[in-house]
Amino acid sequence: MNASLPRPLTLSTDGPLRGRVRVPGDKSISHRALMFGGLAVGETRIEGLLEGEDVLATAAAMRAMGCTIERTGSGEWSVHGVGVGSLLQPESALDMGNSGTSTRLLMGLVASHPIVATFTGDASLSRRPMARVIEPLSLMGADFTAAPGNRLPLTLRGLSPAIPIEYTLPVASAQVKSAVLLAGLNTPGITRVIEPVATRDHSERMLAGFGAEITIEDTPQGRSIAVRGEATLHPQHIVVPGDPSSAAFWMVAATIVPGSDIVIENVGMNPTRAGIVAALSAMGADIARENERDVGGEPVADLHVRNAPLKGIEVPADLTPSMIDEYPALFVAAAFAEGRTVARGAHELRVKESDRIAAMAAALTACGVGIEEYEDGLAITGSGGEPIAGGATIASLIDHRIAMSMAIASLHARGRIEVDDGRPIATSYPDFTDTAEILGARADWSER
Structure with missing residues (x-):
């Protein structure tokens, strides 16, 4: 393998996600x-x-x-x-x-x-x-x-x-x-x-x-x-507790894939980082905190997540600082909700590893999702729990969170969703595909 060449990635599954996993340290x-x-x-x-x-x-x-x-x-x-x-x-x-x-x-x-x-x-x-x-x-x-x-x-x-x-x-x-x-x-x-x-x-x-x-x-x-x-x-x-930003991908995956039932162990629940749990719960996600405890001055819990129907909401802007890195995963969740989700007040997404508003708008549009783009966020019309169309190759733009978010979206899509290069995932989650496979998904790495 030539390490300088892109490595396209697709995740897929024939059934529900099941199991207990740990995510990398925060x-x-x-x-x-x-x-x-x-x-x-x-x-x-x-x-x-x-x-x-x-x-x-x-x-x-x-x-x-x-x-x-x-x-x-x-x-x-x-x-x-x-x-x-x-x-x-x-x-x-x-x-x-x-x-x-x-x-x-x-x-x-x-x-x-x-x-x-x-x-x-x-x-x-x-x-x-x-x-x-x-x-x-x-x-x-x-x-x-x-x-x-x-x-x-x-x-x-x-x-x-x-x-x-x-x-x-x-x-x-x-x-x-x-x-x-x-x-x-x-x-x-x-x-x-x-x-x-x-x-x-x-x-x-x-x-x-x-x-x-x-x-x-x-x-x-x-x-x-x-x-x-x-x-x-x-x-x-x-x-170091588990990173809630990494846990967010599996929270969304288990929520959208029918029949899924997983536990994500040892996740940091610092109130200034837990906005994604609040947002997903407001949409109807079934996320239960178990074994809550303090580790090194940081609140920690195991998150028990089951598949659940989601409804579109207007995401409270005051959650933005506590979930700024989790917006790409939230956008994927919104793509499977019933009705329209509006998430605004997140100007900071324009200057992350990529312009995450534009990148996710383009990615979800390519997969058949209805999108309205604003300067500070997106409005997303979801599928009501049905698989999205998929059938697209997604530009990751050297951004690990775009790559992982769209890999998760591919778990409940009619057509194959291929992330053009999965290598950026290693910046924050080297074992991402290993975790997917523990939960019952398949990771398909292509060579170019």
């Missing part, structure tokens, strides 16, 4: 565990780390700046950190692959260290805007030289000591919030971020667990998160 938490462990003095142990390409890019970058990171067993990793303020000058450019999270959070780390780092990425990442992170980090004293449009490749010159700031997020973004807080770790005084709309809070939870002084308040302007700089982080034992 990607957001995995990135942060490596970064925060790299800033602690001593050994941090991580279980359940997502071993996808995006997270491995974070590991490689932290190694390049002086941390020792080793895989010690199946899903077990050891991180020996260098301490806040002690990151080393990388000898070469930091290749972020396809990972926007790695790029933006690491920019925050570097911004308050006296080092220079160049960030590069693949073609998809190089099209994604970095201005929203550059703006607050520049206020803290970091200097940037970027490609046109404030895109990669980008060179960052950190400042130490940096300048503490109070910054109100102009758009809801956990990545921007986290970048500023991470820069604040090595900045004298108090660095504060105000978010008018709450976003995922993994950084705040984990930083507090590592010993950073974090203060969180509700204010008239929004949620205020402050970190006291010149922090000392203490090594931790982190157990």
Whole structure:
């Protein structure tokens, strides 16, 4: 096989999905565990780390700046950190692959260290805007030289000591919030971020667990998160829960495939990430939380999902921050609902790994689904539970979530739905097709 050639992928099934599965470790938490462990003095142990390409890019970058990171067993990793303020000058450019999270959070780390780092990425990442992170980090004293449009490749010159700031997020973004807080770790005084709309809070939870002084308040302007700089982080034992973004594909698959009955074990149920469960449940999905518990400060549950008829709804816009990565899977669910589903307020989808609004509109239209496209979302007229037409080849656009979402759609289609290239799936879910086969589906990889 020539690794440079596309690998088309189709999923299919002759019957219901059945079984118990686990999804990979949460990607957001995995990135942060490596970064925060790299800033602690001593050994941090991580279980359940997502071993996808995006997270491995974070590991490689932290190694390049002086941390020792080793895989010690199946899903077990050891991180020996260098301490806040002690990151080393990388000898070469930091290749972020396809990972926007790695790029933006690491920019925050570097911004308050006296080092220079160049960030590069693949073609998809190089099209994604970095201005929203550059703006607050520049206020803290970091200097940037970027490609046109404030895109990669980008060179960052950190400042130490940096300048503490109070910054109100102009758009809801956990990545921007986290970048500023991470820069604040090595900045004298108090660095504060105000978010008018709450976003995922993994950084705040984990930083507090590592010993950073974090203060969180509700204010008239929004949620205020402050970190006291010149922090000392203490090594931790982190157990990474399953990624709800990965679980979303199987929630949708079991819901739409007749007779299906599955359990997805150990899924992170952080309230700032569980919007997809709320949205699907509002549509009529049969999703029961079982064995609810806390693991490492994060709420976790096993999700029991059974096939159920869906009805179109108007998706509440206030769910958007808690399910921004799950919209492609939600769009697939809507394609099988009775009536019309309207999902708006998701402008951020235009600047993900691909333009996910346009990409999913094109993909579902090609499969015979009625679509109305808006600047900030889609209106989808569903099949009422019947198979969709299918019979199309879908452009994945180097986007793992487009590829997985349309692979799931093919499980209940009259005609074959082929994703033109399934390789991007490895960025977040290397075992995606293995999981499909455990549940009774077939994965057909073609060679070109």
